[in-house]
Amino acid sequence: MEAGIGFDNEKYLSKQTEEIMKRVSQVDQRLYLEFGGKIIFDYHESRVLPGFDPNVKMQLLHNLKKNADIILCIYAGDIERRKIRADFGITYDADAMKLIDDLREWGIEITGVVITRFQDQPAVNLFKNKLERRDIQVYTHRHTKGYPSNVDLIVSDEGYGANDYIQTKKSLVIVTAPGPGSGKLGTCLSQMYHDYKTGIKSGYSKFETFPIWNLPLKHPVNVAYEAATADIGDFNMIDPYHLKAYGEETVNYNRDVEVFPVLKSILEKIMEKESPYNSPTDMGVNMAGFGIIDDEIVSEAAKQEVIRRCFRYNCEYMKGFVNKATVKLSEHYMEQLGVSYEDRKVVLPARQAAEQARLDNKGDEGYFCGAAIQLKDGRIITGKNSPLMHSASSLILNTIKILAEIPDRIHLLSPNILASISVLERDILKEKAMSLDLDETLVALSISAANNPGAHFAMEKLSQLRGCEVHLTHMPSGGDETGLRRLGVNLTTDPKFPSKNLHDI
Numbered sequence: 001m002e003a004g005i006g007f008d009n010e011k012y013l014s015k016q017t018e019e020i021m022k023r024v025s026q027v028d029q030r031l032y033l034e035f036g037g038k039i040i041f042d043y044h045e046s047r048v049l050p051g052f053d054p055n056v057k058m059q060l061l062h063n064l065k066k067n068a069d070i071i072l073c074i075y076a077g078d079i080e081r082r083k084i085r086a087d088f089g090i091t092y093d094a095d096a097m098k099l100i101d102d103l104r105e106w107g108i109e110i111t112g113v114v115i116t117r118f119q120d121q122p123a124v125n126l127f128k129n130k131l132e133r134r135d136i137q138v139y140t141h142r143h144t145k146g147y148p149s150n151v152d153l154i155v156s157d158e159g160y161g162a163n164d165y166i167q168t169k170k171s172l173v174i175v176t177a178p179g180p181g182s183g184k185l186g187t188c189l190s191q192m193y194h195d196y197k198t199g200i201k202s203g204y205s206k207f208e209t210f211p212i213w214n215l216p217l218k219h220p221v222n223v224a225y226e227a228a229t230a231d232i233g234d235f236n237m238i239d240p241y242h243l244k245a246y247g248e249e250t251v252n253y254n255r256d257v258e259v260f261p262v263l264k265s266i267l268e269k270i271m272e273k274e275s276p277y278n279s280p281t282d283m284g285v286n287m288a289g290f291g292i293i294d295d296e297i298v299s300e301a302a303k304q305e306v307i308r309r310c311f312r313y314n315c316e317y318m319k320g321f322v323n324k325a326t327v328k329l330s331e332h333y334m335e336q337l338g339v340s341y342e343d344r345k346v347v348l349p350a351r352q353a354a355e356q357a358r359l360d361n362k363g364d365e366g367y368f369c370g371a372a373i374q375l376k377d378g379r380i381i382t383g384k385n386s387p388l389m390h391s392a393s394s395l396i397l398n399t400i401k402i403l404a405e406i407p408d409r410i411h412l413l414s415p416n417i418l419a420s421i422s423v424l425e426r427d428i429l430k431e432k433a434m435s436l437d438l439d440e441t442l443v444a445l446s447i448s449a450a451n452n453p454g455a456h457f458a459m460e461k462l463s464q465l466r467g468c469e470v471h472l473t474h475m476p477s478g479g480d481e482t483g484l485r486r487l488g489v490n491l492t493t494d495p496k497f498p499s500k501n502l503h504d505i
Contacts, residue, residue, distance in 0.1 A: 006297030007051035015287040017060055020207070023285060024067070024172050026276070027203035030195065032188040033285070034206040035176035040102050045209055047490065048224050048302045049292070057207075061174065062106050069111040069168040070103065071191075072096060073177040073184050076117050076124045089485060093127045095178040100136065111173075112137035112166050116183025139164035144186060148262050155269040160193035174207075180232060185263070192270050203276070204267065208286040211236045213250040215289055220302035220337055222251055227309040227333040229253075231316075231326050242279035256280040303337050304469075307344045310334050311492035315475050318495045344492060346372040346471040349380050351494075353391070354473040357384035367474065367498055371395035373489070374469040375403075385435065388418070392472060392480040393441035396465070396487070403461040404454070412455045413441070414448045437479030442486075465489055474498040 024031045037045065039057050046054040053059065061068065078092040090098065100110055113131055115124060118140040128138050141163040146153030153159050173191065175184045188204050195202040210225035222236050239252040241260055257280055264275045277283050292298055310330045316322045334340065342348055353370030361368065369391040371383045381402060383395030397412055406412070418436075421444060425431040436444065442462075449456035466488035474496045476484065484491050 004294060004297050005051035006292060006294040006301065007049040008291050008293045009051055009053045009056060011293075012052070012287055012291030013056055013059060015290055016207075016285065017063060019285045019287055020060075020064070020172075020205075023203075023205045028201035030168070030171055030173060030200060030202035032173045032175055032191055032202060032204050034184045034188050034204070035174055036184075036206060036208045037210070038179070039176045040099065042209075044224075044228055044305070047308075048210075048221055048305050049288070049298050050301050051293075052291070058102070058106055061103075061108055064172060064174075065106075065108050067170055068172040068174050069170045070108065071112055071114060071166055071168075071173060071175045071187060072099065072110050073114045073116055073175060073182045073187050075177075075182045076115050076119060076121055078179070078182070079115075079124045079127050080121045082123075089481065092178045097131070099176075099178065110136070111168055112139055114139045114141055114164075114166065114183070114187050116141045116186060117143050137166075139166055141183065141187065141190065144190075147186075148259065151262065151265045151269055155193060155266055160190040161197070163190040163194075165194040166191060180229070180234075185259075189263075189266055189270065192267075196270055196272075201271075203271075204283070206284045208284040209288050211251045211253055212289045213239075213252065213281050213284065213286055215251065215292075217249075217251050218336065220299040220306070223333050223336055224302040224305045224309075225253075227306045227330050230309070230313065230329045230333070231322050239279050239281045242281040245278035250279075250281040252280045252284075256283075303339050304344065306330070306333050306337055307339055307341060308490065308492050310341065311344075311471075311494070314495035315493055318475070318497070344469070344471065346374050346380060346469050347492075349382050350471040350473050353382040353384045357386070357391075360384075367500075369498060370473045372471050373399055373465070375399070376464070376468065387435055389436040389441060390438060390477065390480055391474075392438040392476060392484060393436050395470070396438060396462075396483075397441065397445075397458075399465065400458040400461040403464060404458040406454050406458055410454060412448060412452070412458055413444050414452065414455075417444050417447055437477050438483030439479035439486075442483055462487060 020033065035057065040055055042054045042057065046052045074092060074096050082091045096113065103110060113136055115128060115138065118124060119142070131138050144154055145159050145162070175188050177184050192202050192204060211222040215222055217236055217238060226235050235254050236251050237254055237257055239250045239257060242248060242250045260280045264277065267275045313322055313327045313330045317324060317327050350370040350372035353372060354368050355370070357368035357370060369385040371391040371394070372380055373395055374380050381395065381399045383391050383398050385391040386394065401408065401412065421436065421440070445455060445459055449459045468489050470484060470489040470491045472491070472493040475493050475498065477498060
């Protein structure tokens with residue numbers, strides 16, 4: 001059956017907006033609000049909290065745009081090493097530019113881009129030039145002298161004072177980034193330092209979603225956050241400062257707890273008065289827990305997200321992106337929740353399809369790949385690779401034929417089109433492999449649809465696949481990964497390469 005809704009998005013949006021404006025009213029002139037997580041297309045949140053709109057932060061920004069300036073931070077090191085945003089398959093610098101475009105589509109202009117921990121890296125200067133030549137204001141912040149232990153040096157003209165000052169006008173300044181570790185906090189504090197030097201009394205707060213402070217420490221939703229950040233070593237803990245100040249157990253994560261004493265000292269040094277916050281939890285604006293309307297649904301969704309993360313880290317380990325410790329840590333979170341890889345319902349059917357492909361080929365040498373999808377109504381459909389197409393291609397064609405109630409014997413792809421593609425790849429481009437990946441299959445389907453009503457009707461069913469669960473027994477080729485991403489499915493794969501060729505990795 002189709003999964004239910006466990007989260008009230010409208011209630012959350014209302015309460016979060018109300019709390020932000022309350023924080024704005026508590027400062028004298030300006031509030032710097034650090035935005036944790038992704039500002040748009042936050043699919044982790046929507047997977048873990050069914051009913052959560054992945055663009056709810058953008059809705060909130062749109063509601064606040066008359067009162068808010070926006071600063072976008074990006075860590076120079078992420079640009080230099082071309083860090084990838086996994087759900088889009090693009091680098092963080094490309095994601096930063098995409099975010100600027102997305103904001104503009106919502107009628108929101110950014111005030112400027114801050115490149116943090118800047119060291120004149122060639123790739124970073126190229127990124128800076130691209131933005132500046134498109135009339136985007138770019139600022140650079142180098143490593144802050146004295147950070148994190150020497151507060152007197154940090155809060156001085158040699159510390160925060162050495163950073164570029166971003167001119168803002170609104171009572172609310174939102175500081176966001178493509179991903180974690182981008183220098184958002186340092187940018188907020190640097191801005192506050194410059195503000196106070198010019199007589200502007202500003203404050204700081206943090207927009208958060210995870211961990212959810214008023215859920216138990218080991219609630220599946222909070223464990224899913226730990227799994228999502230296993231590659232950077234974040235973990236949740238009871239906020240000791242909040243417990244001491246209020247006698248109340250709340251959940252926060254290690255980096256916020258560890259930095260709190262220093263942050264409190266820095267805020268007091270900048271403002272020349274006692275900090276308004278007694279704990280890291282105090283600093284956060286996080287009403288997500290109040291939006292949960294069905295704990296059973298969100299708990300199950302969170303368990304499934306932990307399994308997805310484990311599959312992803314295993315694949316990233318095979319590709320050399322993470323170490324074995326990250327894989328072990330993610331599996332530890334899975335054990336905490338009492339789930340296994342096979343609890344993802346599409347895993348075993350995909351593996352069975354791969355075994356069927358092997359049997360169909362009578363055990364000939366080669367790589368036999370299987371794929372499975374779980375539809376919103378619970379049905380599971382499979383596909384397997386063949387000399388004609390990849391398993392992902394077979395899976396999607398099988399699925400839309402079933403959704404369109406087209407008999408299996410009727411072909412969606414025109415034989416003439418397939419023959420033409422074969423000539424192009426074999427005789428003209430001299431390609432070794434001639435089976436169609438998913439991206440190629442979708443193009444062939446769209447061409448066939450021009451003259452084939454059945455193919456056109458089936459193609460219209462592709463939109464029904466968004467949000468469905470998919471598993472492949474081998475890591476996808478570039479064309480398969482692109483096609484599946486465009487369809488919007490939640491993909492996992494076994495950590496196996498689809499061929500022995502190193503160039504295909």
